[in-house]
Amino acid sequence: MLNIINVNSIPVFLLILVRVSAFFVTLPLFSYRTIPGHFKIGFSFFLSLIIFYTVDVTVIEIDGTYILLVLKEAMVGxxxxxxxxxxxxxxxxxGGFIDFQMGFAIANVVDPQTGAQSPLMGQYFYIIALLFLLSVNGHHLLIDGIYNSYQFISIDAFIPFQNGSIADFVIDTFNKMFLIAFQMAIPIVGCLFLVDVALGIIARTVPQLNVFVVGLPLKILVSFMAIFIFLSLYVSLVNRLFESMFKxxxxxxxxxxxA
Known part of the structure; x- marks a missing residue:
């Protein structure tokens, strides 16, 4: 007889469903608006049903502590x-750094996946990164991370908040995000900076030349050439970004x- 029929095991299943559903609310690729809501609900339900048979805890009483466990599971996910x-x-x-130097900062587009405004080059790089994530089965690793979360965080245990290690870790991750963004943007931004320096020298030596008319198309041309040259470096940085994300x-x- 399946354990799911046992009424006493339903609270455990509901806790698993809360964590998995919360994962799909914020998890990259699975939380996007382009994925139908009924697909997210159905996938969360069946994935929770699979995880349910691997969890050691079988019975949890529904009381005041259970409400706290539900909040804990939602927060973890x-x-x-x-x-x-x-x-x-x-x-x-x-991409926002690059757009600012290129002059594309005033031409943001709406990201259909999140519904927010996104820079042009940032959206271009982001689509390439998502395609790369799918090509290396990174979405499988994300689902595997949901499954492995029960090996680190027991379903009947609470999160230790005695020290500020979790807050410090989030702050360090936030700093790492800007460092990775700077590493991705510095080749193109550096080339555009040299173009600005060259235009400044031309403006001083040839005052009759309108550098504002010549500068914008020149910077766009140089940036596209730099993106084409450094695209392989960008893919390597995206690979390191995914490794850092899973870590x-x-x-x-x-x-x-x-731990």
């Missing part, structure tokens, strides 16, 4: 998915589990 999303946002921040998710789960 939201924060672990959110920290992965924050780290992946380095791609769009790098950060694992470390945060360990902190939540008291």
């Amino acid at each position: 939201l924060l672990v998915g959110l920290i992965a999303y924050i780290l992946l946002s380095a791609i769009q921040i790098a 950060v998710m694992r470390q945060l789960m360990q902190l939540f589990g008291g």
